[in-house]
Structures are given as C-alpha cells and as structure tokens.
Amino acid sequence: MAARQYTVGIVYPEDDPTSTVPHSVEILIDVPDFVNSMRELDMELDDIGSLITLTLAADPSKFTLPIRLPLRIDSDSMTAKFKKKKKSIMASGRVLTVEQGQPRQLMEAVTVAREEFLGIRKPVEEVKEVKEEAVVPPVAPAAKDLYNKYKSIKPSGSEPLSTRPPPPATATATTTNATSELEEYNNFEKTVCGHPTNKLQLVSPTALISIVQTCLDLASHNPKDHKPTTNMASIMSSFFSQAQSELCRQLLVQAVKYVQQTNVSGATSAVLPEAVKAKFIKLAEFQMRKIEVILEEKLERQQALVEQGKARETEVGAFGGKHSEKRSTHAHAPVFDKNDENVDPKLPSQFVSDDLLVSGKTSKGSLSAVLLKSFKGSEKRRMKQVVVGRAEQTAEKLKANDYAILDGFVSPAKVVELRSEIDNLQPHFTPSEIWVGKGADVGAQISVPDVRGDKVLWMCGGHAKVDSTLFDSAGVQPKARGAIEPCEMEVKMKVGSKIDKGGVRKISASVMGKFAALKNVLESIDKFVFEELAKKDERLARITSRSDAMLAVYPGSGSRFQKHVDNTANDGRRLTVLLYLNLEGWTEENGGFLRVWGKDSKVNGPRDVMPLGGRIAMFYSDKVPHEVTAAQESRYAMTVWYYDGLERSEAVASANHVETGDEKGDMEAQAEASAFIKQTLVGDGQGSFDGTGENASAEELRRIGDLAGKLSEKAIKIVAGICGAPSEEYFLEAARQLTPDSLKELRVGLAKMGV
Numbered sequence: 001m002a003a004r005q006y007t008v009g010i011v012y013p014e015d016d017p018t019s020t021v022p023h024s025v026e027i028l029i030d031v032p033d034f035v036n037s038m039r040e041l042d043m044e045l046d047d048i049g050s051l052i053t054l055t056l057a058a059d060p061s062k063f064t065l066p067i068r069l070p071l072r073i074d075s076d077s078m079t080a081k082f083k084k085k086k087k088s089i090m091a092s093g094r095v096l097t098v099e100q101g102q103p104r105q106l107m108e109a110v111t112v113a114r115e116e117f118l119g120i121r122k123p124v125e126e127v128k129e130v131k132e133e134a135v136v137p138p139v140a141p142a143a144k145d146l147y148n149k150y151k152s153i154k155p156s157g158s159e160p161l162s163t164r165p166p167p168p169a170t171a172t173a174t175t176t177n178a179t180s181e182l183e184e185y186n187n188f189e190k191t192v193c194g195h196p197t198n199k200l201q202l203v204s205p206t207a208l209i210s211i212v213q214t215c216l217d218l219a220s221h222n223p224k225d226h227k228p229t230t231n232m233a234s235i236m237s238s239f240f241s242q243a244q245s246e247l248c249r250q251l252l253v254q255a256v257k258y259v260q261q262t263n264v265s266g267a268t269s270a271v272l273p274e275a276v277k278a279k280f281i282k283l284a285e286f287q288m289r290k291i292e293v294i295l296e297e298k299l300e301r302q303q304a305l306v307e308q309g310k311a312r313e314t315e316v317g318a319f320g321g322k323h324s325e326k327r328s329t330h331a332h333a334p335v336f337d338k339n340d341e342n343v344d345p346k347l348p349s350q351f352v353s354d355d356l357l358v359s360g361k362t363s364k365g366s367l368s369a370v371l372l373k374s375f376k377g378s379e380k381r382r383m384k385q386v387v388v389g390r391a392e393q394t395a396e397k398l399k400a401n402d403y404a405i406l407d408g409f410v411s412p413a414k415v416v417e418l419r420s421e422i423d424n425l426q427p428h429f430t431p432s433e434i435w436v437g438k439g440a441d442v443g444a445q446i447s448v449p450d451v452r453g454d455k456v457l458w459m460c461g462g463h464a465k466v467d468s469t470l471f472d473s474a475g476v477q478p479k480a481r482g483a484i485e486p487c488e489m490e491v492k493m494k495v496g497s498k499i500d501k502g503g504v505r506k507i508s509a510s511v512m513g514k515f516a517a518l519k520n521v522l523e524s525i526d527k528f529v530f531e532e533l534a535k536k537d538e539r540l541a542r543i544t545s546r547s548d549a550m551l552a553v554y555p556g557s558g559s560r561f562q563k564h565v566d567n568t569a570n571d572g573r574r575l576t577v578l579l580y581l582n583l584e585g586w587t588e589e590n591g592g593f594l595r596v597w598g599k600d601s602k603v604n605g606p607r608d609v610m611p612l613g614g615r616i617a618m619f620y621s622d623k624v625p626h627e628v629t630a631a632q633e634s635r636y637a638m639t640v641w642y643y644d645g646l647e648r649s650e651a652v653a654s655a656n657h658v659e660t661g662d663e664k665g666d667m668e669a670q671a672e673a674s675a676f677i678k679q680t681l682v683g684d685g686q687g688s689f690d691g692t693g694e695n696a697s698a699e700e701l702r703r704i705g706d707l708a709g710k711l712s713e714k715a716i717k718i719v720a721g722i723c724g725a726p727s728e729e730y731f732l733e734a735a736r737q738l739t740p741d742s743l744k745e746l747r748v749g750l751a752k753m754g755v
C-alpha cells in the first residue's frame with residue numbers, strides 16, 4: 001500500500017483576498033519520494049506542488065473525481081525525462097500514479113481525503129499509517145533550527161487576539177462586538193503585515209495551505225483548537241515580515257479564513273503529519289534562501305551605487321525617473337542615466353570583435369532550429385552537447401562582459417519568414433512611449449521620437465510558464481495554449497481573432513498560422529534561456545518568467561534610442577534578449593547599431609553591434625547602458641525581457657500598493673499631463689515651436705497659460721514635477737505670465753531632460 005499524506009485546503013478567489021466565499025477545495029497528496037524525484041528533475045517546489053494537486057469543485061455535493069490532474073511538464077525533453085524517471089519511482093512501490101486519466105490509487109486517496117473533509121471518516125487511521133510509512137526528507141540544519149525556534153514559542157497566555165475575518169456584507173451580526181472585532185482584525189492586519197497589497201507571489205496555493213496548516217499547528221499546540229493566536233501572529237510576522245510582507249499577509253489572511261471555515265463547517269483538522277511539517281520546513285527554507293540571496297544582491301547593488309557616489313536620488317529629477325510598472329508595461333520605460341560614470345564619453349566606440357561572438361550555427365541548422373527539433377539516439381546526445389556548449393559560451397561572455405552576442409541564432413530563411421509575419425502587422429505599430437518625470441507618481445508617459453524613435457507592437461502569449469502570477473502582461477493573453485497574437489484587443493480583432501458570446505477569445509487556426517514563425521522562435525529563445533542559460537549563470541538563477549514580446553521598427557531617417565539602462569528601478573527585469581530581424585544586406589551605412597557599454601567599456605569604450613538578421617544580443621537589463629544609434633533604413637528587432645522572480649514579485653506588489661488609491665483619477669491626470677506637454681511644451685506642429693520658444697507668438701503664450709489653468713490639480717502636480725517647478729503654484733503662475741524668454745527656459749529645461 002502506498003504511503004500517503006494529504007492536506008485539504010479551502011481555496012479563495014485569488015483576486016479577492018478578503019472574500020469569505022470559497023472558490024474550490026484543494027487536496028494535496030504528498031508523496032515524498034515523488035517530490036524528491038521531481039527535485040532531481042530540477043523542478044521547483046512550486047511546480048511540484050501543482051503537479052500533485054487536485055482541484056475540486058467548491059460544493060462538496062458536486063465532488064467529482066478526478067477533475068484535473070495537472071502535469072505541468074511542458075517540453076518534450078521534460079516529458080521523456082519524467083516518463084523514464086517515473087518507471088523507477090513506480091518500482092519503489094511507494095508512490096501514487098499521477099498520470100492523466102483515472103489513476104486508481106490516487107482516486108482512493110482522494111476519496112479518503114474527501115470523506116475526511118466532510119467529516120464522514122475519522123483521519124486517525126490514515127495519520128497512523130502515514131506516520132509509520134512516511135519517508136521524511138532530510139531537513140537542513142538551518143531550517144531545523146528555525147523550526148525548533150518557532151515551535152518552542154509558547155502562547156502568551158493572554159486573551160488571544162481575535163482574527164476572525166470581517167463578516168460578509170449580508171451578515172446580520174452587527175453588534176458592537178462584531179464591529180470591534182472587525183476593527184481588531186483590520187488593525188491586526190495593518191500592524192503585522194505592513195501594507196495591504198495582495199497576491200502571493202512565490203508559492204503555489206497548495207504550498208501555501210501546507211504552510212498555513214503547519215503554522216496553525218505550530219502556533220496552537222492544540223490540534224483541536226486551531227484558533228489563531230497572537231503567538232501565531234508573532235511567529236508569522238517574525239518569519240516573513242522582514243523580506244516578504246505580502247507573503248506574510250497572504251498567509252495570515254488564508255490562515256484566518258481556513259480556521260473560520262473549519263469552525264463553520266464543524267470539521268476538525270487533522271493533526272498534521274510529520275512529513276507535511278517537513279515539507280513546510282523545506283518550503284520555508286526555500287523561501288528564506290531566495291530572500292537571503294535577494295537581500296544580499298540588493299545590498300551589493302546599494303554599496304556599488306554608494307561607491308560610485310551615485311545615490312539612488314540621482315534618478316529623481318533627471319529625465320526619466322522611476323517608472324511605475326502598471327502604467328508603463330507597454331513602453332518598458334527606460335531610465336536615462338545622465339550621471340553615467342561608468343563610461344568616459346570621450347572613448348570612441350569600436351565594432352564588436354569576433355572573439356566576443358558566439359556562433360549560433362550548427363551542423364544541423366541554426367541553434368533555434370536545433371532547440372526545437374527532436375533528435376534520436378547518438379545524434380540526440382551530440383546535439384544536446386552542442387546546445388549545452390553554446391549556452392556555456394554565451395554564459396561565459398555574459399558573465400565576463402555583462403552582454404553576449406549570438407550570431408545566426410535563426411537562419412536567414414527564418415528571418416524572411418519572421419519578417420513576412422511582421423510586415424503584415426505593419427499598420428498596427430505605434431510610436432513607442434517613454435516615462436518622463438520625477439518618479440513613479442510624478443511624470444507622464446509620452447512619445448518623444450528624438451529620444452526613442454521606434455514604433456512598437458506587443459505580441460502576447462507563447463509563454464513557457466503560462467500560469468506564473470508574476471507575469472505582468474502587456475495585454476490579454478490568448479486563450480489557446482502556446483498561441484501568440486497581438487496584445488491590443490483592437491489589433492487582435494483586425495488580424496482575425498474572434499470574441500465569442502461568453503467573451504472567450506478563440507484563435508482560429510488561420511490566426512495561429514499567421515504567427516507560427518514568431519511562436520516558434522520565441523519557444524526556442526525561452527528554451528535556451530530557461531533551460532540552459534539560467535543554469536549556467538548565477539545572475540539568471542531565479543528567472544521565472546518573461547515579458548511579452550516587443551516588436552520594434554526604427555523607421556530610418558535617423559531614428560534612434562538614446563543611451564539608457566532598461567531596469568534601474570528594480571522592476572524585475574534581469575535579462576534583455578534582442579533578436580534582430582533585418583534582411584540580408586544590412587550595411588554599416590545603414591547605422592542602427594546597438595551600442596553597448598559592457599564591463600570593459602571604461603577602458604575600451606563601448607562596442608557597436610550591427611543588427612544583423614538572426615543575431616541575438618543579450619545583456620543584463622539592470623546593468624548595461626546601451627543605445628540604438630541613428631538608423632538610416634528601417635531596422636527591425638524583437639525584444640523579450642526575462643524576470644527575476646523575486647525582484648519581480650516585489651515590484652508587482654509595490655506597484656499594486658502604490659496604485660491602490662484613485663487609480664482612475666491618476667490615469668486621467670496622466671493623460672491630461674501628457675496631452676498638455678505634447679501640445680504646448682514639446683509642440684504639436686500647430687504652434688510656432690522651433691525648439692527654443694523664441695518665435696512664440698503672444699497667441700501661443702496665452703494658449704499655454706489658458707491650458708495650464710484648466711489642468712486638474714493632479715495633472716498640475718505632474719507637469720510641475722516634470723518641468724522642475726519648485727511648487728505647483730509657481731508653475732501655474734509662471735504659465736500664466738509666460739514670456740517668450742520663460743517659455744524658452746522651460747523648453748531648454750525640457751530639452752536637457754531629453755524631451
């Protein structure tokens with residue numbers, strides 16, 4: 001008989017952490033050997049969690065089995081590896097089969113779990129059996145210490161703080177008691193958790209439930225009474241608040257809900273088996289490790305900045321301050337580093353030399369093709385070696401220089417295919433926008449062609465890790481797995497995507513076919529980065545997801561992108577990967593070089609990389625200044641950014657936090673400010689703007705003053721911030737009394753910032 005443990009959890013809607021209506025029941029079947037085996041396959045604990053999770057309907061009477069057995073093994077190689085591994089796992093006789101279909105053992109376990117959940121069956125027998133047979137994975141000493149430390153904390157003895165969630169809106173219990181409980185609950189959340197953001201970013205709900213249950217157990221010391229106590233709060237807060245207050249909050253909210261649910265349903269929670277505790281410890285250890293690494297890295301970065309005499313504030317007040325993720329996902333607004341001390345501007349740039357290149361060509365075609373092809377027998381091993389070798393070379397260059405160039409990653413023929421797919425999308429490209437302003441909440445997103453002259457189109461979908469909650473999409477993801485299509489709803493419709501009555505988008509085969517080459521090439525890049533590169537470079541060890549793909553064309557005529565660093569605001573982007581899509585015959589005269597300031601640029605100056613079709617350029621998004629020099633011909637590229645999971649989760653959480661206020665009002669103010677800047681300060685072609693303000697007519701000056709007077713308070717704040725006015729009042733007054741000279745001053749100021 002297979003050893004098994006399980007936990008039963010109530011799942012609440014993820015997008016509404018305050019909801020008291022359960023969304024579904026989740027059953028976690030714990031199979032230690034299986035977990036360990038999956039670890040050998042290099043799968044993350046999160047993945048393991050969802051591998052062995054069944055999600056069942058919320059209504060117990062509609063408890064049907066099995067509804068879903070997610071096997072999140074995406075790639076062919078992974079599937080093959082899994083199948084092979086599974087044989088040996090099965091041979092040990094201690095695991096449950098988790099194959100698609102109707103696995104008998106698993107159904108049996110689920111049935112037992114269900115009955116227990118409904119109170120039909122007592123858990124005692126099962127728990128005993130588990131205790132006897134459970135194979136507890138070894139626990140690292142640090143985690144064990146941690147466990148003992150928290151386990152030894154005794155309840156304070158004082159009245160437990162009530163942490164019951166607020167009653168639902170329809171509840172009749174509106175006594176003063178309930179009100180004070182609600183207050184207490186809110187205060188509790190505030191004081192323990194810091195700030196009210198949502199979303200658990202780092203562990204799957206299943207893992208969360210394990211953690212919660214273990215916390216409950218650790219805290220209460222009384223399996224029959226799982227009321228959260230102040231003691232539990234202190235455990236949780238001391239455990240998580242340091243680095244992960246969102247995590248902490250989510251855990252607490254879930255814990256409270258869990259307890260409330262078990263009280264309401266009258267069901268008693270099982271005593272948590274040792275193996276579950278061990279699992280929790282492992283998860284906690286996993287989290288702590290991640291947290292430690294990120295804190296170390298942050299510290300390093302801060303120290304580096306201090307050493308360079310460059311405090312974080314230099315971002316503020318210069319062109320392009322910190323940007324807010326939510327607003328700027330599409331533009332991926334860069335920050336322009338005016339105080340770039342990394343480089344001596346006098347050092348001339350040189351062409352990237354051959355020794356800096358990695359070849360993407362192989363005896364079996366381009367690396368992209370090889371990554372997608374399945375080979376047999378000895379050839380399979382050989383090609384794997386080739387891929388691994390190229391990944392090693394790339395990682396070496398990346399580590400040594402902060403950037404790497406992979407030549408011929410896709411073949412010239414593939415470039416032609418890609419270009420024809422892109423050319424059909426040509427009418428839908430729009431001028432890119434950049435974030436101009438002092439900080440995340442003072443600034444505007446506008447198009448400034450002189451700074452960034454490309455036109456872009458975002459393509460959604462094709463993500464290797466589709467259900468990553470970290471992913472912050474540039475639009476609506478296509479429903480069909482693996483499919484890609486334009487992100488913008490309007491463009492989707494124009495290319496033939498349909499919206500049915502239920503609002504569910506169906507992608508027809510013909511739409512899928514339109515972007516088949518793009519889909520493929522993205523898949524190969526993902527494979528190369530996630531499965532190869534990430535394992536060979538420490539800085540990429542935690543990349544968990546990637547952005548949508550940005551297609552960009554610089555339409556010639558000197559269009560360029562001024563020097564910038566993609567991520568200086570800790571927005572999560574760690575690796576920028578560019579695939580150039582210019583047809584054969586791109587010449588030096590065409591310009592459009594990617595100019596990179598790598599590690600050696602202080603001594604050697606920056607390197608110029610020609611945007612040759614099929615070539616990949618990659619660099620650390622948070623380190624490398626780069627620019628696109630003036631392009632005289634249309635220049636095409638596709639860019640994707642890979643996210644560091646932890647940094648990204650923090651960025652998303654704090655963006656949510658920043659914008660929980662009057663989001664709509666903020667957006668409107670942004671739009672107002674952008675329009676004002678465009679029309680009056682930068683010029684809309686109707687005024688007499690010549691870049692100086694010298695020719696401004698009295699009529700134009702009045703127009704600007706009038707427009708400024710009509711701005712909303714919020715918009716005034718934004719515009720004043722961008723212009724560098726000492727106060728909003730000052731800005732208004734200056735706008736009212738605008739003279740050609742003061743307009744000139746203003747414009748010169750803006751020009752300095754790059755506008």
Ligand SMILES: O=C(O)CCC(=O)C(=O)O
Nearest residue numbers: 561566578594628637639
């Ligand atoms: O196209 C390139 O070579 C670089 C573009 C770039 O820097 C960006 O989109 O952030």
Ligand SMILES: [Fe+2]
Nearest residue numbers: 334565566626
């Ligand atoms: Fe960039």
